[in-house]
Amino acid sequence: MATALENQNDSTNQNPEEEQTEDAVLVDRFPExxxxxxxxxxxxxxxxxxxxxxxxxxxxxTDIWGHLTYGQLIWETGSIPALEPLVPLSSGVPFxxxxxxxxxxxxxxxxxxxxxxxxxxxxxxxxxxxxxxxxxxxxxxxxxxxxxxxxxxxxxxxxxxxxxxxxxxxxxxxxxxxxxxxxxxxxxxxxxxxxxxxxxxxxxxxxxxxxxxxxxxxxxxxxxxxxxxxxxxxxxxxxxxxxxxxxxxxxxxxxxxxxxxxxxxxxxxxxxxxxxxxxxxxxxxxxxxxxxxxxxxxxxxxxxxxxxxxxxxxxxxxxxxxxxxxxxxxxxxxxxxxxxxxxxxxxxxxxxxxxxxxxxxxxxADPDAGEVYCAGKWTVVSVGMVWICFAITPIGSQILHGKQVDFEKSVSASTPIGATDYLKEKNIEGQLFNSMELGDYLLWDGPENASVFADSHVHLLPREVWDHYLRIANSSGDAEELLERYGVNTVVLDLPRRNTLTRRLERDGAWRVGYKDDRSVVLIRNNPIR
Structure with a gap:
């Protein structure tokens, strides 16, 4: 009996400093x-x-590469052009x-x-x-x-x-x-x-x-x-x-x-x-x-x-x-x-x-609504989540680890990378005919002396030019005549959307395939128009 009372007194008279130390372990000391x-x-x-x-x-x-081209032009010239500057067929159109x-x-x-x-x-x-x-x-x-x-x-x-x-x-x-x-x-x-x-x-x-x-x-x-x-x-x-x-x-x-x-x-x-x-x-x-x-x-x-x-x-x-x-x-x-x-x-x-x-x-609903329970541990794991997710993104890998992003893997499968490289390798010049959807990338990375027919800014094309574009792209009866009218020696089309026009030009005998992959095709006129 005496022993039990002594143990109880020892527990009651525990050192206050020891009790505060035990409680401190459970206190959230993260800034409130x-x-x-x-x-x-x-x-x-x-x-x-x-x-x-x-x-x-x-x-x-589409879109992004054309806008980057405009941004580059504005930055390098220090002014916004008053007339359409990129597509020659839109020359003189207010911009x-x-x-x-x-x-x-x-x-x-x-x-x-x-x-x-x-x-x-x-x-x-x-x-x-x-x-x-x-x-x-x-x-x-x-x-x-x-x-x-x-x-x-x-x-x-x-x-x-x-x-x-x-x-x-x-x-x-x-x-x-x-x-x-x-x-x-x-x-x-x-x-x-x-x-x-x-x-x-x-x-x-x-x-x-x-x-x-x-x-x-x-x-x-x-x-x-x-x-x-x-x-x-x-x-x-x-x-x-x-x-x-x-x-x-x-x-x-x-x-x-x-x-x-x-x-x-x-x-x-x-x-x-x-x-x-x-x-x-x-x-x-x-x-x-x-x-x-x-x-x-x-x-x-x-x-x-x-x-x-x-x-x-x-x-x-x-x-x-x-x-x-x-x-x-x-x-x-x-x-x-x-x-x-x-x-x-x-x-x-x-x-x-x-x-x-x-x-x-x-x-x-949040059970703490009205009296939200906030804790430092949630702050820590939130910051950790942001850090982990940022680190595995392309920009995070590049900044944190110096790992350069693979360009071809970063763009869509429809981007005409191979066709554009071919045009630059062959130093293609003059007026192209291209699918409108490919125009923006051709403006961004295509050969300097080649003129794009149309890009995503179709509202800047004269009505007649846009009508001619649609007739050619849809392989209408006068498509080849129109290509001659514009002096086109090179055609760049996206596949498989333009298969009909591609097959028609291939059968014609006046064109040959210069480059082709599963994304796009480049057709070259056998007897170039001078």
């Missing part, structure tokens, strides 16, 4: 400001994997470069890091869009999982559009940033400066800034209609501070766009661009149909939104209807517009899905 929650770690994982995924994708052979800043930035990145730098810009732009959507949905729903639903729907619907590396991605990032700012629960004063600054930058990165002005316009009209309906008087909208805020913000943004090399002329250029008749022949400017992959995915996403709208306890505002219907109608008119509809549709689907889930949503 740097601690994150486990759901922040999950978000970091999603974004890191996305960055690795898009960094590993081969660069599609308004709505993406000059993106082109210069991309060219300088390529100069420093090579193809790995372009992959970095490509992956970073898409990852940033996903990060903004994840952040805003988590703020509105307190749920990581519904944020994941949002970005997944966005990726699936826009997969085809996101596969092409071009300045439009800079416009998409600007659009998503603006959308997330306008959907913030609380307006912050620095938004008055941030949003116009976004438009000033956007107007020099890509000509899609009118979509952003339309976005603010939808918030303005939607708010005004909701206030007028609620008050029972349309005069009430003029006294609403939020409506006035949107109106002033729209004015400031429209003025900010004028900070560009062309001033107000930029407006007329971007508004008239889509009406260019040359674009009618390009599939991405055709109406969205169910025959297209993105048409099928957009239809599924739209159906889910309709179902969610039927059962959601969340109020559906006029702004939401205007955005979904307006951008949806634009996408049906031109499939390229689905790029802007998808993030908006995915966002509202996530909000309604979270609202429908109701009480069970708490099982998927």
């Amino acid at each position: 400001a740097l601690r994150v929650s486990r759901f922040t770690f999950f978000t970091v994982c999603v974004l890191s994997v996305t960055f690795v995924l898009f960094s590993s994708m081969p660069l599609w052979h 308004i470069d709505t993406a000059w800043l993106t082109q210069i930035f991309a060219f300088q990145t390529y100069e420093i890091f090579g193809v790995a730098g372009i992959k970095l810009l490509y992956a970073a732009a898409i990852t940033a869009c996903l990060g903004l959507l994840l952040f805003r949905v988590q703020k509105r729903t307190s749920s990581f999982w519904w944020g994941l639903v949002c970005v997944s729907a966005f990726l699936v619907c826009d997969w085809k559009q996101l596969g092409i590396v071009r300045p439009q991605l800079a416009g998409l990032l600007s659009f998503v940033l603006l959308f997330t700012l306008l959907n913030a629960r609380q307006w912050r004063n620095f938004y008055w400066f941030l949003i116009p600054a976004v438009f000033a930058l956007w107007a020099n990165l890509h000509g899609s800034f009118p979509v952003g002005l339309g976005l603010i316009g939808c918030f303005l009209v939607g708010r005004a209609v909701d206030v007028g309906r609620k008050a029972g008087s349309w005069k009430a909208m003029f006294g609403d501070s939020v409506t006035r805020r949107y109106f002033l913000l729209l004015e400031l943004s429209a003025v900010a766009v004028l900070f560009n090399p062309y001033g107000i002329q930029l407006y007329s250029e971007v508004f008239s661009f889509s009406s260019n008749p040359n674009l009618e022949a390009l599939i991405e400017w055709n109406p969205l149909t169910l025959r297209m992959f993105q048409g099928k995915t957009a239809a599924v996403l739209a159906l889910l939104i309709v179902i969610a709208s039927r059962f959601t306890p969340r109020r559906i505002g006029t702004t939401e209807v205007l955005l979904l219907v307006g951008l949806g109608a634009a996408a049906m008119w031109s499939s390229r517009m689905v790029l802007w509809w998808a993030p908006v549709a995915a966002y509202y689907l996530a909000l309604h899905g979270a609202a429908i889930w109701g009480q069970k949503r708490r099982q998927l």
Whole structure:
């Protein structure tokens, strides 16, 4: 009995210093400001994997190389050309470069890091869009999982559009940033400066800034209609501070766009661009149909939104209807517009899905919502995840390990590398006829004295030249006559899309195959036109 009491007293009278030492082992001594929650770690994982995924994708052979060529020209000459400078058949055509800043930035990145730098810009732009959507949905729903639903729907619907590396991605990032700012629960004063600054930058990165002005316009009209309906008087909208805020913000943004090399002329250029008749022949400017992959995915996403709208306890505002219907109608008119509809549709689907889930949503939401548990261990593993994913990307391997990226493995299988090398080896000169899809790479890496017939900037070609291009490419009856008319001695075609024209010229007897692989073919005229 005495022994038991002595043991109890020894335990009670334990040295306080020893007790503090034991407790210290369990104390998180990581700086509180740097601690994150486990759901922040999950978000970091999603974004890191996305960055690795898009960094590993081969660069599609259209668009990017033409834009790099423009960027190189602007950088080396120190000015933006007033007339089309690259395609001789477009000589004298006024040239308004709505993406000059993106082109210069991309060219300088390529100069420093090579193809790995372009992959970095490509992956970073898409990852940033996903990060903004994840952040805003988590703020509105307190749920990581519904944020994941949002970005997944966005990726699936826009997969085809996101596969092409071009300045439009800079416009998409600007659009998503603006959308997330306008959907913030609380307006912050620095938004008055941030949003116009976004438009000033956007107007020099890509000509899609009118979509952003339309976005603010939808918030303005939607708010005004909701206030007028609620008050029972349309005069009430003029006294609403939020409506006035949107109106002033729209004015400031429209003025900010004028900070560009062309001033107000930029407006007329971007508004008239889509009406260019040359674009009618390009599939991405055709109406969205169910025959297209993105048409099928957009239809599924739209159906889910309709179902969610039927059962959601969340109020559906006029702004939401205007955005979904307006951008949806634009996408049906031109499939390229689905790029802007998808993030908006995915966002509202996530909000309604979270609202429908109701009480069970708490099982998927961050359990620490309201009182978020943050710990240093999640910060450490988040940083580790970012470091590992960066290290295995092409840009990470190049910076950290000095491992140069294999160019041929970094570009799409359709890139005419072999055909271009052949043209340079044979020192081909004069007017080429080439598939439009190959024109950008020929501008970038083709022989200096060879003239490209067409590239992805088809809107700069005179209407007659574009009509002749289509007749030749589609192997019409006067194709060979037109080739003679333009003095073409060399034809560069992509395979297998242009097999019909290739076989026709081979059978003609006036042409021979100079080079051929599974990507492209080079045909040489037997008796060159002098």
